[in-house]
Amino acid sequence: MASFVPQNRYREYKQDTQRLLFWIIHASNTILQSSAAAESGTIEPQNHQNVTGQVTVKELLSMAKTISKHAVRVPGAIYRKLQSVTSARTAMYQAFQQLAALSPKPDPEMEQSNVTHKYFIDALNEIFDIFGGPAWLQEQQRGSKEAELDAELDAEVEKANFSNKFAALSLGLSAQGEPSTVAVESSGDEESDEEPKSAAPGQQRRQARPGRGKKKKGGKRAKKGKQTAKPAPQTLDQVPLESYRIIEAADGIVTDYLLAVYSLFEETLDLRSYMSGVWREVAYEGLNSAVAGTLAHLATAMVKRTEAAIMIEFPGHESYETVMQTMTRGNIEKAQGNFTMTLHRISGADWTTEMVEEAKMDVKEQFLIYAYQDLVDFVTDFQATRSGKPTKRMLAEIDKWNPTLDLQRATKEQRHRWRRSYTINWLYDLVNVYSSIVVQRNTMKGEHHVYEKVDWAANGKWSEHVRLFGINEFAGIVTSLAMQKPGTDIKKRINPSLVFQLQCIVDSLTPPMSGFRPRRDVDLFLDRENERFGKGFPQGSHVLKQLLERDSMLHGDPNRHQSQISVLECLMWDFRDWLGESKYMYGLKTLPPSRFSNSNSNGLWEYSPFLCGTGLAESLEIVYRFGLVLWDKVPEPMLLVHxxxxxxxxxxxERPIGLFAALGETFSEAFFADGRPPTSNFQQALTSQINKTGTHLAQRQRAMLKGTSNKMHSMLNPAANRFFRIKSNLLLYRENGWDPDRIPTEDLGKHTFLYNLRSNYSEIWPTGTPGPSDANRSDTFIFDGDSNLMPALPRPARADHLSRRDLLEFLRYDIYSDVCGRFPYSSLNYSWVTARIMTCFMMFEDELKKRNNPLYQDIYVVNSGRPEKRVFLAVAALSETNEECLQVMAKILEEQRMGWMQHIYWEDLDSDMERPFQRASKFRGHPVEQDACSIM
Known part of the structure; x- marks a missing residue:
């Protein structure tokens, strides 16, 4: 399965370099093996076959010239990889120049590195010219048929993963390895059996450019530094792709590390800018904070993957402190004035660039140094007493934080002080809440937990005790750092992803929007004051609990729904105490009061859109899990839809009831065989659907999927269900570690962008049709039938080379659709819907009893000891033998006519698939364009 998660610049550089070398070395070796070529005298005597996959820059140039002389076809993929590698090395060269400027006096090592970089870049440019790159570029820009064929074979090159077999095919070789006379075509790389063509003008041998730097002794130094205990391979076929590399000077490893670090900072800067725009949408445009919270987790996971790559290739050098010191050459203050950000326009057939804009970078801001220093200072201060209270020195700095400060009118220094005070105060509240269960066990129950030895991880020993929703992993790491012994140096344990996440937390509060409350969407979900009938989760859960208890009495089994009631009660208590509010705001014995008590004792939530968004997203996911598990256990939803x-x-x-029609459409595979509502034989359709997954083997398989953990996520696993197994987008992302590539395609809805990107990229772009009109959608389907229509968005050049912003935008559509848009699985209040369904059955029973209906008498009176009375009632009704029963059911459903929209958490849904992208465009520009209050 192709990956759609973009690689960072370093990983892409490494892979492109390896594949570029693979092709060039194999092409050169094949030519050298050719007896015809040897006899022609066109092989230079000093050339020899490469069996290691490692070459010097000089050798690489020689190979390129040999390939060009023998008119070997160059795949378009090779041109693109040459461009990619050149671009990455050029960016690194420019960064090196800026780094060199940080030193108070010239750094010979850095100056030599710049010379090496320049020599390498010039060599890559020369190879591009040797291969006829300029002529190929012209064909690509003209969009000719040959360019289209080039793109097709380009995909084949990637698919073949540069195997030896494909390398031979793409060179136009026979099975015996003899080169054909097929010339290199500057416009394409498609395989062909046509007559040979003459080489394109751009591919004639070129003279070396003047001014090339000389690289003495570089190969020897690099070879000495890369010695291994393993014997050298005897043939190139034994060399894995990962071992192909260009032999540089002794600083080659340092250069690679600097490129990795540069790529990491480039990624964090871009993702931070993107997320800042998303949080501005939450404040200014009403974007549901659960959408922003989910995107924040996905962005953080991207940084973690980049961080992991550094950890693997450069172990011991992955901490934020190390990468930051590397990036600034250990002189942060000097770095402040020496980094610039430039925006270039690329134009013309010769690939020339023109600078459009340039701005000085606030290095401390863009490299997240302020956030990092605030985190370190907080941990150091907390460790001093581990009492949950700031020291006097820190208190003098952060006390009396003003939540109403006008950031637009404040000076830069005032904004930084305000933000630092907020960050440290908020972290104190976070750690105090997260650690409260352990602290209270020590102070109130006399237990003796050693704080620095406690497993504070989100999935550790104390994970069964809910303290927060949304950011338990972050809270666990920060708490673990803060609870170490006083004076413990924790800098090596702070990774870039942790700093990035803290920065996003702080940035979420900075958009200055009068009247905006971070708890806005959480309050709609909970509706603690019961202001909106049929909306809030607690209210619906309370009603449902009573109905489940009554149903247990009806069936004479007090334990009939005990497990479901227990889970429901746990959710109600957990959301009441730890979502949007916490017991902390009311004061917990032996714990210090909130650091925000002067303004709002619930400041941990009230002043954190990030926490509210991620907390709400996790809560929606949990109640979705509960809803599906509940529907799999109780028969009423299945029965009523049939x-x-x-x-x-x-x-x-006369017309469908909106809620039940929408349920049948949304969960069609769960309710009906093959997902199709029956038009006859209704009784058989229900019984066959119920029985099809009831085998002992199926039961054992489902039992194996049930989690053994006490965590709610594991207990409520839809994969263990018989019928309701559809996974919402929120569930899929968390379940797969926020890595879209790990999500199985079969788990994705066909309406999602991610599914379409994988399965049929070329057909996801037609404009979608509008959803139901406002006038009737409370009583109609929430979906309008065509699940494959996608909004018309700008199409990226290649599906497998999306930018991170592209990917997040596509995932954003899926998340938005899931939470409050066109396919709102996570918007439905499953407790209220279940309560409505059970109420309908109770009304059926009451009316049939009043009428002394014979069907009712047989099931509920004559055979009163029979289990699953409602199943028998529904099956009998579906047989169409009792007209009165059907009339009663229809009359009650008509009187109780209801729609999907009456059972969602929000005030409304958005069926316009393009709206979230249209309104978002102005908030997510380049970091240079962000105002001072979004990225200070």
Whole structure:
């Protein structure tokens, strides 16, 4: 499966370099093996076959000239990889020049590195010219048929993963390895059996450019530094792709590390800018904070993957302190004035660039140094007493933080002080809440937990005790650092992803929007004051609990729904105490009061859009899990959807009931065989659907999927269900570690961008049709039937080379659709819907009892000891033998007519698929364009 998660510049550089070398070395070796070529006298005597996969720059140039002389076809993929590698090395060269300027006196090592970089870049440019790159570029820009064929074979090159077999094919070789006379075509790389063509003008041998730097002794130094205990391979076929490399001077490893670090900072800067724009949308445009919270987790996971790559290739050098010191050459203050950000326009067939804009970078701001220093200072201060209270020195700096400060009018220094005070105060509250269960066990119960030895991890020993929703992993890491013994140096344990996440937390508060409350969407979800009937989760859960208890009495089994009621009660308590508010705001014995008590004792939540967004996203995911597990256990949802379908088909209902029609459409595979509502044989359709997954083997397989952990996520696993197994987007991202590449395609809805990117990229762009009109959507399907329509968005050049912003935008559509858009699985209040369904059955039973209906009498009176009375009632009704029963059911459903929109957490849904992208465009520009209050 192709990966759609973009590589960072360093990983892409490494892979492109390896594949570029693979092709050039194999092409050169094949020519050298050719007896015809040897006899022609066109092989230079000093050339020999490469069996190691490692070459010097000089050798690489010689190989390129040999390939060009023998008119070997150059795949378009090779031109692109040459461009990519050149671009990466050029960026690194420019960064090296800026780094060299930081030193108070010339650094000979850095100056030599710059010479090496320049020599390498010039060599890559020369190879591009030797291969006819300029002529190839012209064909690409003209968009000719040959350019299209080039792109097709380019995909084949990638698919073949540069195997030896494909290398031979792409060179136009016979099975015996003899080169054909097929010339290199500057416009394409498609395989062909046509007659040979003459080489393109751009591919004639070129003279070396003047001014090339000389590289003495570089090969020897590099070879000496890369000695291994393993014997050298005897043939090139034994060399893995990962071992192909260009032999540089002794500083080659240092150069690679600097490129990795540069790529990491480039990525964090870009992702931070993107997320700052998203949080501005939350404040200014009403974007649901759960969407922003989910995107924040995905962005953080991207940084973690880059960080992991550094950890693997440069162990011991992955901490933020190390990469930051590397990037600034250990002189942060000097770095402040020496970094610039430039925006270039590329134009013309010769690939010339023109600078459009340049701005000085605030290095401390853009490299997240302020956030890092605040985190280190907080941990150091907390460690001093481990009492949860700031020291007197720190208190003098952070006390009396003013949440109403006008950031737009404040000076830069005032904003920094304000933000530092907020950050440290908020971290104190975070750690105090997260550690409260352990601290109270020590102070109130006399237990003796050693703080520095406690497993504070989110999935550790104390994970069964809910303290926060949304950022438990972050809180666990920070708490672990803060709870170390006084004076413990924790800098090596702070990774870039932790600093990035803290920066996003702080940035989420900076958009100055009057009247905006971070808890806005959390309050809609909970509706603690019961202001909106049928909306809030706690209210619906309370009603559902009572109905489940009554149903247990009806069936004479007090334990009938005990497990579901227990989970429901746990969710109600956890959301009440730890979502949007916490017990901390009311004061917990032996714990210090909130650091925000002077303004709002619930400041941990009230002053953190990030916490509210991520907390809400996790809560929506958990209640979705609970809803599906509940529906898999109680029969009423299945029964009523089948009854409703039959009543509509047989015209007992003039038009569908919006809620039940939407449920049947949304979960069609769960309710109906092959996902199709039956038009006849209704009784058989229900019984066959119920029985199809009831085998002992299926039961054992589902039992194996159930989590053994006490964590709610593991207990509520839809994969262990018989019927309701659809996974929402929120669930899929968390379940797969926020890595879209890990999500199995079969788990994705066909309406999602990610599914379409994988399965049929060329067909995801037609404009979508509008959803139901406002006038009738409370009583109609929330979906309008065509799940494959995607909004018309700008199409990226290549599906497998998306930028991180592209990918986040596509995932954003899926998340938005899931939370509050066109396919809102996570918007539905499953407790309220279940309560409505059970109420309908109770009304059926009451009315049939009043009428002394014979069907009711047989099931509920004569055979009162029979289990699953409602199943028997529904099955009997579907047989269409009791007209009165069907009329009663239709009459009650008509009187209780309801739609999907009456059972969502929010005030409304957005069925316009393009709206989230249209309104977002102005908030996510280049970092240079962000105002001082978004990125200070």
């Amino acid at each position: 009854l409703h379908n039959m009543l509509v088909q047989k015209k007992y209902l």
